[in-house]
Amino acid sequence: MSEKVAIIAANGGMFDAYKVFNIATAAAASEKEVQIFFTFEGLNLIHKQAMHDLEMPAGKEHFAEGFEKANVPTIPQLVEMAQELGVKFIACQMTMDVMGLTKEDFVDGIEVGGAVTFLEYAKDASPTLTF
Amino acid sequence: MIQANHQLDAKGLACPMPIVKTKKAITDLEDGQVLEVQATDKGSKADLAAWASTVGHQYLGTLEEGDVLYHYIRKGSNEPEVEKTFEHTVSLDEIESGDGLILDVREAAEYAFGHIQGAKSIPMGELESRLGELDKEEEIYVICRTGKRSDLAAQLLANNGYKKVYNVLPGMNEWNGKITKEI
Numbered sequence: 001m002s003e004k005v006a007i008i009a010a011n012g013g014m015f016d017a018y019k020v021f022n023i024a025t026a027a028a029a030s031e032k033e034v035q036i037f038f039t040f041e042g043l044n045l046i047h048k049q050a051m052h053d054l055e056m057p058a059g060k061e062h063f064a065e066g067f068e069k070a071n072v073p074t075i076p077q078l079v080e081m082a083q084e085l086g087v088k089f090i091a092c093q094m095t096m097d098v099m100g101l102t103k104e105d106f107v108d109g110i111e112v113g114g115a116v117t118f119l120e121y122a123k124d125a126s127p128t129l130t131f
Numbered sequence: 132m133i134q135a136n137h138q139l140d141a142k143g144l145a146c147p148m149p150i151v152k153t154k155k156a157i158t159d160l161e162d163g164q165v166l167e168v169q170a171t172d173k174g175s176k177a178d179l180a181a182w183a184s185t186v187g188h189q190y191l192g193t194l195e196e197g198d199v200l201y202h203y204i205r206k207g208s209n210e211p212e213v214e215k216t217f218e219h220t221v222s223l224d225e226i227e228s229g230d231g232l233i234l235d236v237r238e239a240a241e242y243a244f245g246h247i248q249g250a251k252s253i254p255m256g257e258l259e260s261r262l263g264e265l266d267k268e269e270e271i272y273v274i275c276r277t278g279k280r281s282d283l284a285a286q287l288l289a290n291n292g293y294k295k296v297y298n299v300l301p302g303m304n305e306w307n308g309k310i311t312k313e314i
Contacts, residue, residue, distance in 0.1 A: 026147040026178075029154040030185045072145045081151060 004033045006122035008130040012041030014054035014075070019131045020045060021078035028085035035125075036082075037118040039092035042131075043099070046089055046106045051075050083109055090118060133194065133203060133314065134239035135167035136160060142171045142199060149175040150182050153204070157188065162208035163280075165191070165240045170200050179204065189276075192244035194314055203240045215282040217289070221272055221297040223306055231270025231295070236284040237303070241276065245310040246303070255280045258287060267293050274299040 005027040009020045020036060028034045044050040054075060056063060073081070083089070089110040096102070096112065103112055111117075122128050139156040141149040149170045157166055168179060176193050179202050183190035191203040226233055226247075233250040235242050242252040253261050255275070265271065271293060275281040278300045285298040 022147050025151055029147065029150045030182055031154075070145045071143050073148060085151070085154075 002124060002126035003031075004035075004121070004125035006118070006125035006128040007034065007036045008118070008128070009036055009038045009042035009045055010040050011131060012044030012050070012054065014056050015060075016042070016131050017045045017051070017054050017075045017078075018072070021075065021082055023129060023131075024087050025078060025082050025085060028082065028087050034082075034085075034087040035090060035118070035121050036087060037090045037092065037113075039095050043091060043095055043101065043106070045075065046079060046091065046110060047101075048105060048107060051079060051107070079107055083107075133167070133201070133243045134165075135203060136164040138167045138169065140169050141175070142169050144170065144172060146172055146174050146178065148172075150178055153179065153182070154186075157204065157206055160206045162206055163238070164206050165238050166204045166206065167240075168202040168204065170202065171198050173200070175202065176200055183207075189241075191240050192314070203244070205238060205241065213279065215278055215298065215300070217282045217285040217296075217298045219285070219297045220300045223299065223301070223308075226272045226274070226299055227308065229270065229272065231272050231297075232265070233299075234265070234271050234273045234284070235275070235303075236273060236280050237275050241303075243313045245312055247274070247306065248309060248311045250274070255284055258284055262288075262291055265293065268295070270295040270297070272297050272299050274302055276302050276304050278302045 007020060007024055024034050024036055038046055090113045091106055091110050093112050093114050137160055139152060141152045149172050153168050160166055180190040183204050187207040189205040189207055191205055194201040233247055235246050235250040235252050236255040238254050273281040273285045281298050285296045288296045
């Protein structure tokens with residue numbers, strides 16, 4: 001069994017964020033090495049401001065109450081926990097250039113890289129997940 | 132309640148927090164000790180069992196009381212298999228037909244989630260201080276999960292003048308007979 005899990009975060013909504021960070025923290029807690037490649041809207045999930053106010057899918061706003069009731073951690077909390085558990089974040093250089101973002105726009109401790117950086121890591125990872 | 136070395140309160144927390152907290156808590160335990168995880172997340176039962184087997188711990192079982200789940204996990208060790216040195220051994224078949232005392236030296240929580248009917252529980256760590264509960268003339272079959280702890284326990288008994296001591300090999304992990312629970 002591979003000891004590496006590779007995740008691509010390509011979408012920027014709140015539900016996307018939970019899918020990405022729940023799987024990432026669970027894998028890290030199971031002693032796997034985990035890297036997440038954030039690309040296009042996925043960059044929202046680690047953007048200093050945007051991650052505090054991620055959108056719910058249209059028409060699903062009523063789930064907000066459910067999140068609160070289930071005592072689900074917030075996205076910034078999950079981001080912090082993931083980093084504490086050793087999950088590595090890689091922001092996509094090309095998307096950052098297109099959107100005019102710099103490393104300082106994101107949470108501390110991220111790395112910036114291109115598609116090849118991620119592919120090199122993911123070549124022997126299992127599973128590789130895309131959200 | 133089942134005896135454990137440490138308790139972790141993960142009540143009210145949603146996935147993946149019970150796993151994350153458990154991972155952190157278990158690092159403070161010594162190999163072989165038992166952690167009790169209290170949780171209300173219903174998915175935590177399947178998750179913790181899967182997590183334990185992935186990372187090499189032993190999931191013992193879960194008790195439910197009201198809305199709270201009490202999970203028991205014994206910390207696994209990465210120690211290599213040591214050679215068992217106690218020379219008198221018996222098989223699982225032999226203890227079924229024998230009429231000696233079955234002495235189960237696993238942790239109390241392991242015993243609670245399944246033991247051979249009639250077996251007496253004295254965890255390995257308590258054996259030395261509880262020798263008085265055992266009869267020196269009686270035939271004693273010492274059992275644990277794999278035969279490792281019972282090997283040490285059998286040596287300890289023999290060194291203290293117990294004459295008819297046998298280590299049961301392999302152990303509870305290959306016992307297919309009836310199981311009694313005490314929960």
